[in-house]
Amino acid sequence: MSGFTFNEKQWVLVKYAQAIVRPLSGACILFGFTVLAGYFGSIEILYRPFANGPATNPLTAMCIIVIGLGLRKRNDKKQDEWLQKACALFVIIMASSKIIDVIFSTNISSLITPFQEQVMSELEVGKSNSMGLNSAIMFLCLAICLGLYGFQRLISSQFFAFLALALPTISFTGYAYNLEKFHGQMSILTATTGFALAISALSMTAHIGGLRAFLSPYLGGTIARSQTFLGYMVPSLLGFLLVKTLSSREGSLFGLFVVTICWFMILMIILSAIYQEKIDHERRKGEQLLAKAALSDPLTGLSNRRNFLKFAQEEIRRVARNENEFWLLIIDVDHFKKINDSAGHDMGDQVLVILSEDLKKSVRDVDLVSRIGGEEFSIILVDSSKQGTERVAENVRMNIQKIRIEGWTDINGPITASIGCAKNDGSYTMEETIKFADEALYKAKENGRNQVVFADKIE
Structure with a gap:
């Protein structure tokens, strides 16, 4: 033992976060294939969990599968990067086609949507089967995140994964408050799967940036996690109680207020965690240098x-x-x-x-x-x-x-x-x-x- 050991805490949460990437993305891929199987076999419950509620569109299922495949890292780094870039490009094309359709009233996405005839027949009887704008934006953010990761732009990748996480969270708020404008055409299954994909994408960069500070085993990370939990849960619970006493229009505005406040608080907490982790890192580094100086010979660097x-x-x-x-x-x-x-x-x-x-x-x-x-x-x-x-x-x-x-x-x-x-x-x-x-x-x-x-x- 020619060197020295210090009581450096293990970054267990970072390891756990990186460990869930493969199982989470694998579960999402399975869900995507289940949805397509539902359309193929005309088993409506597989893509529409609630009768007459929003369904998961086949194009949505394809985006989920492709994003999930891109997130499943293998042992070959070069092969991983090419796969991530290819998957990102494919999803960017699919999600952009839907966004263009919504903005310019075109019909491009229907050309690349499988089981389109079945989707149209259900739309004609008043059912909700379309990929919504919120879903398209979520997948676009995830695709950009994946592409940036393939180009080793990890901080930027983390930022877009964080943006992607906001969309299903807003949908959850809509379902919780019964605010249709919030969840729109995003089904609860799509929101859940999108949330899992966003968490999986974030976890790939758990070792750097804001997420590393958030998952830190030291004081800064502990404070950030506690503040995030309380900062999101308290406004959400209060909003849930208050929105029941408001009219539909007032409820929508209040729901928007709650979501905005929650995400603003989370952003501030993460920025605070980054700053605290930097300060704490310098302090730990100083303590280690002092400990080493106390236990080592100044000339040779050996133990004293x-x-x-x-x-x-x-x-x-x-x-x-x-x-x-x-x-x-x-x-x-x-x-x-x-x-x-x-x-x-x-x-x-x-x-x-x-x-x-x-x-x-x-x-x-x-x-x-x-x-x-x-x-x-x-x-x-x-x-x-x-x-x-x-x-x-x-x-x-x-x-x-x-x-x-x-x-x-x-x-x-x-x-x-x-x-x-x-x-x-x-x-x-x-x-x-x-x-x-x-x-x-x-x-x-x-x-x-x-x-x-x-x-x-x-x-």
Whole structure:
């Protein structure tokens, strides 16, 4: 463990949001095919859940299927991008044709609508089967969102997904308040599926922008989610109670007021969450830098003596519980004073920095490398055997000997180090373990240096 770990919270909600993209889009695709199957088999309940209520148009079902296919990311990024762009273009054409029909009183969309004869026959008897303008705008926003995602314009993609989410939400308000102008020709099933598609599209960009701030595990995200829930539910519930006492026209105006206020509040909350997350991120970053400074050696970046002792105490408790063992290596650079006296402290510092990098490369990520004195280093080998420790210690010794530093090793020969090793199975204090390793290190020095010696008492 040559680096440091901090209590950084897991962004669980972001992971959950990204995990629901495939199942949500898959459910929407299934719904789209169910609607088409309803038209194909003349099973009206599959596309019109309420008798004489708005139905899901076949063109709507096609848009749902194509958007759903575009949202189902695969493993091939390039293939995904091409599919997203193709699906986006297809839906833009379909949705735009309906918008043009509404604005210019044309009939372009009927040319690309499957089961058009069945749709016309039901329209003639007064049933609502058309794709409404609100549905067309929703699909256009989703298509633009998908296309922008394919071009890696993720923030813009998130913005259009957010716009798309507003349309089914307005329809839900219309159904809740019994305001036909709000839901228009969008059936409750279309609104629900459109909502699911918009959530799925938003979730693809859950790791960035406003949505990331909204889903943050820190204070800013918690506040934003609470404010959003209360900011939407309270006006909606009050509006539902009040609209029952108003006339139809007044109810429509009040419903519009409620929807506008709710979405304005959500927008303000998300902007606030972004700002709060930026501030909180800088604070967390500062705390991490302070924590690292308190636990690391400023010259080498290794763990310092304080962190070494903290980690060692945790290891003693762990091995005592698990009936395991860890090994302590204390490494001392031979004749280091000669380097400082002959070539200066800058050369000595250079040796220590390069040696530190070498030590980090010689151990696993779970092991801890520390600088515990001037030219003295330690390694805690987690869950290692004596044979494994011998191998690591010899590798460390030989790797140090291979270090080449211009201006020193080319003139004075290789750098060497002596290593003392001791184990702890939970039955010794850390002070005792350090003492045993120091005694072994002293023997290595006495025996001629540049060697590994194991403590006699706990071999």
